[in-house]
Amino acid sequence: MLWIKSLHIVFMVTWFAGLFYLPRLFVYHSLATDAISIERFKLMERKLYNGIMTPGAVLTIGSGLWLWLGYGFSGAWLDAKLVLVAILVAHHVWLAKLMLDFRHDRNRHGHVFYRWINEIPALPILVVVVLLVVVNPV
Secondary structure, three states, rough: HHHHHHHHHHHHHHHHOOOOHHHHHHHHHHHHOHHHHHHHHHHHHHHHHHHHHHHHHHHHHHHHHHHHHHHHOOOOHEEEEEEEEHHHHHHHHHHHHHHHHOOOOOOOOHHHHHHHHOOOOOHHHHHHHHHHHHOOOO
């Protein structure tokens, strides 16, 4: 079980790295004005989302399910964690929609908007999930 738990944490760190970095790329992308930079950001965003974030999300959820169903974790802390993971999945999908808007040159937001979504949605969830797992306060 410790191997699976360790991998779960590694996959979660990978997923969160992408959840934090993709909106940061959006900040710079929204400020870019030349075609070469814009195309570079499109490529970076796609590679981050498809090559790091999504595999990290899938492996995080898969290993979490393995721990939950295979080892019988339960409790109110787990219910709260599952709700937060569902919110993270929705955030992940929303970031994909924003990325597609950039890809098709349909971005409607400025850099300040992306600065807000850079850390505000994911950071509190990260803190609460870690506290739920380590402290089990509920």
